[in-house]
Amino acid sequence: MKSIVVGSLESSDCLITISPHHTLEIVIESPVYQSFGKQIESVIQNILNAFSLTHVKVYCQDKGALDYTIEARLITAIERFKEAENES
Amino acid sequence: MSRSYLFIPGDVPRMLQNLDVFEADAVIIDFEDSVAEHEKDEARNLTRTFLKRHNFDTPSIYVRINSTDVFEHCQKDIQALEDLPIEGIVLPKASLASLKVLEKLLPRPINIIGILETPEVFFEVLTLAKYPWMKGFILGAEDLTKTLNISRTVAGSELLYARSQMIFAAAAASIEAIDTPYTDVKNIPGLITDIQTSKALGATAKASIHPNHVRYINEYFTPSQVEINEAKRIVVMAEKNASMRFSLDGKMIDKPVIERAHNLLEKAKKYGVL
Numbered sequence: 001m002k003s004i005v006v007g008s009l010e011s012s013d014c015l016i017t018i019s020p021h022h023t024l025e026i027v028i029e030s031p032v033y034q035s036f037g038k039q040i041e042s043v044i045q046n047i048l049n050a051f052s053l054t055h056v057k058v059y060c061q062d063k064g065a066l067d068y069t070i071e072a073r074l075i076t077a078i079e080r081f082k083e084a085e086n087e088s
Numbered sequence: 089m090s091r092s093y094l095f096i097p098g099d100v101p102r103m104l105q106n107l108d109v110f111e112a113d114a115v116i117i118d119f120e121d122s123v124a125e126h127e128k129d130e131a132r133n134l135t136r137t138f139l140k141r142h143n144f145d146t147p148s149i150y151v152r153i154n155s156t157d158v159f160e161h162c163q164k165d166i167q168a169l170e171d172l173p174i175e176g177i178v179l180p181k182a183s184l185a186s187l188k189v190l191e192k193l194l195p196r197p198i199n200i201i202g203i204l205e206t207p208e209v210f211f212e213v214l215t216l217a218k219y220p221w222m223k224g225f226i227l228g229a230e231d232l233t234k235t236l237n238i239s240r241t242v243a244g245s246e247l248l249y250a251r252s253q254m255i256f257a258a259a260a261a262s263i264e265a266i267d268t269p270y271t272d273v274k275n276i277p278g279l280i281t282d283i284q285t286s287k288a289l290g291a292t293a294k295a296s297i298h299p300n301h302v303r304y305i306n307e308y309f310t311p312s313q314v315e316i317n318e319a320k321r322i323v324v325m326a327e328k329n330a331s332m333r334f335s336l337d338g339k340m341i342d343k344p345v346i347e348r349a350h351n352l353l354e355k356a357k358k359y360g361v362l
Binding site: 006007010011012013065066067068069071072073075076079080 | 100101102105129130133134136137138140141142
C-alpha cells in the first residue's frame, strides 16, 4: 500500500505522510523542534492511540502548525489510509 | 445584525486561526468553492479541530456547506459541524427543494443564510425568506451572471433586478439582505461604488472574499456622523412633539422617519459610534 500525504508546507501548516511500517515510528521535522518537538510527538501519539494504529510510520514536516492543525491533518491522513487499506 | 461577512477557506490554517483579526462582523468558513474536490475532508477536519478548541463571541461564525446537489459532500459537511459552536450555515444554491433535503439532514434547527445564485430561486424568493430557519440571504452574483451569460460591471445595472428582489423579500421577512462580494480585489474605488449601490438599494450588509475589503464595508454600513446627528435631532423633536408629525429643516417628518431614526441610532450604538 502506498503512502498517504495530507496538508501543505505553507506557513502555519504541516505535511503529514503516513505509510505502513513493521512497527510504530514517528519522525518530526520542525523549525521549533527544540521547544515543541515533544508536544508535537504527543499530539501525534494521542491520535494514533485513538485510532489504535501501531504499525505505521508518521512523518511530520512542520511549518509552525498549531496542535489543532497537526491533529486535523493526521486524522485526515489516517481516514484516507484506512480507506485505502480497505480497498486493497 | 452584521455589516460584513468574510469568506475564508476552511482548509487554510493561517486564515482560520486569524479569523478574529480581520474585523469582519461575521466570518463564513468555506467548504464549497474555495476548497478543491479532493481536499473537502481536510477542510472538514481542520475546521472541526479548530472550532472544538476555539469559541468566539465575535465574529459570528458561519460555515458554507456544499450544496444539496452534491449530496454526499453536503451530508458529510453537516455531520462534521455537529456540536460545533457556530451561528449557522450558509447554503449555496438555496431553493425550496434544497431546504427540504437539508431539513432531513439537520439533526436540529439551525440558522440558515441562503445564497441566491440561480435564476429559478427569484421566482420563490419570498417563500424562501419566510422559512422559519432563514436568517438572511446572500446574493451570489458570480454564479448568477455566469448562468445568465452576462458580465458584471462597476455600475452593477445587470444586478439591479436580483438585488432588489433579494432586498424586498428579505425586508418582508425581516431577515438580512447581504450583498454579493466584489471580486475585483484591488479595485477599491470600484468596491466603494458597489457598496454604495447596494446600500442605497437597501442591503443590510455585504459579503467579501478578501480581508482588505472588510474595513470599507464596515465603514459604509456604519451610520455616519451626519446621519447620527440628523437622527438625534429627529428623535429629540419627536419627543417634544406629541403629534408625531412635524417639519424639520423644511422636510416633513412622520412616524416612519422617526422609526428609521431610532433604528439608525440603535445601529450606531451597536457599532460603537454613539
